[in-house]
Amino acid sequence: MEKLKEYVSVKDEDHFYHQGAVELLIFNFLLILTILTIWLFKNHRFRFLHETGGAMLYGLVMGLIIRYVTKSPDVESGTVYECEKLKSGPSTLLINITNQVYEYQYKREISHHNVNGHQGNTMLQKMTFDPSIFFNILLPPIIFHAGYSLKKRHFFRNLGSILTYAFLGTAISCVVIGLIMYGFVKAMVHIGQLKQWEFHFTDCLFFGSLMSATDPVTVLAIFHELNVDTDLYTLLFGESVLNDAVAIVLTHSISIYSPKENPNAFDAAAFFQSVGNFLGIFAGSFAMGSSYAVVTALLTKFTKLCEFPMLETGLFFLLSWSAFLSAEAAGLTGIVAVLFCGVTQAHYTYNNLSADSKMRTKQLFEFMNFLAENVIFCYMGLALFTFQNHIFNPLFIFGALVAVFVARASNIYPLSFLLNLGRKQKIPRTFQHMMMFSGLRGAIAFALAIRDTDSQPKQMMFTTALLVVFFTVWVCGGGTTAMLTWLQIRYLKPLLTHAGPPLTSTLPEWCSPVARILTSPRAYGDQLKDGDTVYIINNDELTENYESSAHIAVPAQDSTASTQATSKEDIQEGDLGLGGYKLQIQRTAGQPQNSLA
């Protein structure tokens, strides 16, 4: 978002105001609209268009307005280079040989491919912000929040399966998409729709790896409030979080894979180097993330920072972010680092924090996650119209959609079959369908695609990735509720048995008379005891862990023992409001709150 500003700040005239304010204001406006819509939807339990889909829709409409309503002030951007300003002797000279002014080399290159003729609309340029903002500012809080609020018990119970899906599954998905796309590309070249030189097999693999990132943002956002089975949720969540990390490292490895001779031929040495890179980067990022968390844990243990909750929160926040930044700076993958940093922070540091800091960190990351998530989805909507170098190739897009689904199927079903051979608690068929269906593509695929749009193939990939995201979020995301119903994961058990969750809190409002009749009185009280149908509330897992570990930890930490003893009650108090809007829904449904903590 900040990137936008320097375009304006170049102009001297309105030096004192307006620098980037309009662009930020547009985002604010979109977010405010989104929040009001979310509230409206939540209030009416309307779930066919999800909030992320809504944010994207608003972004789309705003993009449309910016593109076709605002005028293109070509002349305005020309005034930057008035001759009188050169009196002090320029060190470089910018000679404009078209009607466009571009500050950057890579922008200049791209502009040539502009297929829509909307050159020079500065508003469009301003609304297109730097991909590094995605990576350095918007993604870390989302991924950290995912790690920090991971339901650890369920996660480790399903660790083997999650790792299999994440590593093996993503590799399968990448190769399958790569192969299918290569087939499509060959066919397109054959019918003359594409020039041969544009697409190598490595490009297809690159596309395959970036399209293999199923999005935790969307998956989480949708499942978080659908009260699905905890094991399914953890499986899906763990897979999508880890698989992002894998996809990112994979994309990186492929992008630096450089066979010496023919780029289409298989080069064993380069391949193994890529595999080595992949493993090295993954392990390094993991180590980097965990180390920062360990440092935070030690700092919070041995200093009495807990007397100053804000300093503690600040330190926690900065060290966690540093994990991400250090990894990026060291050539590793920040997303992986910050993910494992989050997991480790929740496991260790969290127990050292003061009660106040526990609340603060939870709320802070919840809030940042919420904002970042919605900014990304708004921006995705915007990008369809404001990004100026789209290359729409219907055949390629169709191919990508086919490839994405085939790849997802050849990832989930065979792996589930294999895993079920070894698992005591089998992954049922319905779960597999649900995992297949919920392989949404979201922020990460988009961010990976937008990171490199220098060449025509990359631009085509970006456009295609964006449309695949739209399709999966709107169609699959919107249809999740229907799918869950159809697969009988959600409503059937409470309908046919006394088990919770009560239908009154899961069915839409207009069904409430029916729901009230069909729900057993026991369901209201039972829901939280039954391990199989536990509500998905991110934050109380942390509390659980805290409470169980507090008794063990006290003897070791003399200095903080008194704080811990007194703070246990505080946490229960604090948690009343902490589950966020999730908890509030339940409260309105009339259940006793204290059974949670």
Place this chain on the structure above:
Amino acid sequence: MEKLKEYVSVKDEDHFYHQGAVELLIFNFLLILTILTIWLFKNHRFRFLHETGGAMLYGLVMGLIIRYVTKSPDVESGTVYECEKLKSGPSTLLINITNQVYEYQYKREISHHNVNGHQGNTMLQKMTFDPSIFFNILLPPIIFHAGYSLKKRHFFRNLGSILTYAFLGTAISCVVIGLIMYGFVKAMVHIGQLKQWEFHFTDCLFFGSLMSATDPVTVLAIFHELNVDTDLYTLLFGESVLNDAVAIVLTHSISIYSPKENPNAFDAAAFFQSVGNFLGIFAGSFAMGSSYAVVTALLTKFTKLCEFPMLETGLFFLLSWSAFLSAEAAGLTGIVAVLFCGVTQAHYTYNNLSADSKMRTKQLFEFMNFLAENVIFCYMGLALFTFQNHIFNPLFIFGALVAVFVARASNIYPLSFLLNLGRKQKIPRTFQHMMMFSGLRGAIAFALAIRDTDSQPKQMMFTTALLVVFFTVWVCGGGTTAMLTWLQIRYLKPLLTHAGPPLTSTLPEWCSPVARILTSPRAYGDQLKDGDTVYIINNDELTENYESSAHIAVPAQDSTASTQATSKEDIQEGDLGLGGYKLQIQRTAGQPQNSLA
């Protein structure tokens, strides 16, 4: 901070990582160091170097390291423009006729004036971020927090005096500094140190207006924890917050003041136009800020958003930020808008919020304020070495220091004299000395100065402003404790009478044996009842207001009545942890907490 990134992202080689990560990491590192130092200082009640001064010091050291230790990879920045990348047909051509590569017109201009010969050190360029980030990202939370946590009762009791100091005082200060600087400039021209054309009288006035912004950041940070008299605090706080707003609008008005003929001659028409501009901008910004707060109040009143604390907090945050951005976009002053938005939000919207949102908003803005404040001060330290176009003119700097103090004196003493003629409760002589002494220059003066560094005079002003900030923060800021002691505002009353605050909590640790002997037992309990020596705790004022207004407001708000009734207790609970580290200090001093709420 984000601005830094595009320098790196231009390079294709390390496209996949590192984009801006190192620069952000440096800031993170500085902030972590600062936090640890603050903790150390607080722990030992060491107050001779204040945290803002500390942050600045670390920034300075880091700037020194970046400047003299990192090498200058001139060649590196040249690789951006490889010819092979131009294959797709460039629309513009950048011809480099020196050894430097600059993306921007204004950078190109500046580079000519580079006096230190450190051209082409890309690390230095990267660490210099866009001034608009100050204005759009870092300042709003600080100013909003100031408005949101204003002690309203004391503020309105002293409103007349505050307005007089803010409006009349700032105008006096601006003119006095302008005149003195004009005298210095004339003298410098006379002895041949300066060329005539460089400085007009309007430039001097411009400098006067930007140097008239006494900083609420520093003043607040220092006085907030020094337990000074509430009236003095409110007077100082109100003055410094409002006077910033006035100084910003004044600077803006002067910068667009353009007499038709001789720039040194007085042009009545242009002058009155400037005065008109000033009043219009101020009133407009006030209206803009209040309107957004009113919209937020109505939204939170009529929707049941309080069921979803995070959405509510999000809406609150976004609408408040929008107040700032809208004002900037409309050509008004965002700082003024966001200040009055904060005041109005605290007065109205706060009462509509759920207990959870009350906590969340307070903590969120407290945290953002803390981070933004320290980033700014770190950056100020950095800027001394990383900004590449400093013009150090000893005579000008000396003149500025003299002017700043003379101007402060001719603002405070005459106005206090006049005000005392009308005030029932006089402003004592010691207060006046303290106000005189605490006229620190900080973030706003710096931000105003860095906003425009295109010409040599502006660069000289920037360098001078930076040094004046250093001087006032370190010397005046560091000496505040000594000054308060010397002026007998702080320790004498508790020493000689039974009144609080107890000396054990105000004196440094090593004095504690003496302090314990000299403190009356009554002081521990009395301190919070005595209106004259009330502790300065920002947040409890809000609670107070809430509680007094709740009884009146309930009948009008049927829908939220039940929530309000139940939430009153919650707030008291919540507030226990909310005063942040301030409250914790008192807790360790062993006073009963509940007497606060």
